[in-house]
Amino acid sequence: MLAEPIIDLKDICVTFKEDKRDVHAVDHVDLQINRGDIYGVVGYSGAGKSTLIRVINLLQRPTNAEARVEVNGTNLLGLNAASLRDERRKIGMIFQHFNLMHSLTITDNVEFALKKSNLSKADRKKRVAELLELVGLTEKANDFPSQLSGGQKQRVGIARAIANRPDILISDEATSALDPKTTVAILDLLADLNQKLGLTVVLITHEMDAVKRICNRVAVMEAGRLVETGDLLQIFSQPEAPLTKDFIDTTTHLESALAAVKQQPAIAHLKAGSVLVQLGYQGASTDQPLITELYRRFEVSANILYGNLEILQNTPVGNLLVVLSGTPKHTEQALVFMKEQRVSVKVLEKGTEEVAHD
Ligand SMILES: Nc1ncnc2c1ncn2[C@@H]1O[C@H](COP(=O)(O)OP(=O)(O)OP(=O)(O)O)[C@@H](O)[C@H]1O
Numbered sequence: 441m442l443a444e445p446i447i448d449l450k451d452i453c454v455t456f457k458e459d460k461r462d463v464h465a466v467d468h469v470d471l472q473i474n475r476g477d478i479y480g481v482v483g484y485s486g487a488g489k490s491t492l493i494r495v496i497n498l499l500q501r502p503t504n505a506e507a508r509v510e511v512n513g514t515n516l517l518g519l520n521a522a523s524l525r526d527e528r529r530k531i532g533m534i535f536q537h538f539n540l541m542h543s544l545t546i547t548d549n550v551e552f553a554l555k556k557s558n559l560s561k562a563d564r565k566k567r568v569a570e571l572l573e574l575v576g577l578t579e580k581a582n583d584f585p586s587q588l589s590g591g592q593k594q595r596v597g598i599a600r601a602i603a604n605r606p607d608i609l610i611s612d613e614a615t616s617a618l619d620p621k622t623t624v625a626i627l628d629l630l631a632d633l634n635q636k637l638g639l640t641v642v643l644i645t646h647e648m649d650a651v652k653r654i655c656n657r658v659a660v661m662e663a664g665r666l667v668e669t670g671d672l673l674q675i676f677s678q679p680e681a682p683l684t685k686d687f688i689d690t691t692t693h694l695e696s697a698l699a700a701v702k703q704q705p706a707i708a709h710l711k712a713g714s715v716l717v718q719l720g721y722q723g724a725s726t727d728q729p730l731i732t733e734l735y736r737r738f739e740v741s742a743n744i745l746y747g748n749l750e751i752l753q754n755t756p757v758g759n760l761l762v763v764l765s766g767t768p769k770h771t772e773q774a775l776v777f778m779k780e781q782r783v784s785v786k787v788l789e790k791g792t793e794e795v796a797h798d
Pocket residue numbers: 456457458463464465483484485486487488489490491492613
């Protein structure tokens with residue numbers, strides 16, 4: 441299927457003036473999100489994620505003249521106030537702090553979102569019941585927000601955000617206040633709505649675990665800029681920007697393992713013919729009995745110091761830190777062989793110390 445952009449942001453800048461100082465919250469960003477994507481925008485606090493994402497529905501206007509904001513094929517910057525209101529209704533939003541009305545029941549909170557719709561009172565009731573069922577809250581219809589857990593409150597937020605059948609749902613740190621188990625349940629609900637309703641989801645988060653669980657594409661943001669964008673699998677298996685590596689490490693712990701491994705005396709004094717390598721593999725390449733093959737073909741032994749395996753979008757993605765040892769010539773041949781097996785090979789340390797001869 442051909443990817444069809446539903447959100448197309450071009451050359452977006454947002455500059456705030458603060459005490460005569462310019463804060464470049466978003467700095468010349470291009471972002472394209474396809475229909476049906478679950479697109480993660482990840483970055484630390486202050487990176488500019490919320491500001492960028494608020495540009496999608498023009499809650500925040502770009503501050504440069506060159507910017508273009510196209511959603512569903514419409515240039516939002518060219519619309520009058522009434523048309524913009526209509527377009528905004530096609531973009532739902534959920535937040536960290538739920539923003540529910542405490543004096544209204546769950547049913548009334550959700551129905552409030554339908555106030556501007558053309559539905560009759562009876563149809564509105566029907567739609568609310570449908571929405572509460574979709575988010576698993578039918579039993580709580582007549583409760584008040586104070587009677588709900590955090591996860592249930594966020595389910596109300598989601599029901600309200602999708603009440604007008606939007607094409608896009610923006611989640612701005614919507615799981616940041618939730619415990620890990622509830623976070624997973626809410627993320628799975630978003631993935632479920634993406635599948636059932638064809639909803640495009642934009643997930644802003646500082647948690648790579650959330651991205652890993654449900655996103656198919658990722659943008660990494662730092663100081664107002666996107667430092668890396670790509671498919672989840674590509675970003676996880678071959679991250680380029682140092683910040684991306686940092687984020688991935690929060691779930692794989694590879695960089696921390698490497699730092700610990702490099703402290704070991706045996707690694708600091710590798711013998712000639714020994715190399716410390718990082719092997720990365722995905723999908724079918726994990727099925728190869730690689731390590732056995734290295735010994736069989738080249739008499740190169742492999743000492744695995746650290747390994748990790750993730751299942752991303754039903755595909756195994758793994759990393760190993762390994763010391764290969766053999767004669768210098770055989771080790772080189774083993775490295776070439778592994779590259780031919782669709783394994784990414786990064787040589788981290790090469791032994792230079794002479795092997796003692798008795
Ligand atoms: N209305 C505003 N006026 C002045 N500066 C602002 C305003 N909104 C955001 N900023 C600044 O813009 C930068 C980006 O903020 P933004 O909230 O977009 O980041 P973020 O990545 O979403 O972080 P967080 O997760 O903490 O909200 C920060 O330096 C912030 O202080």
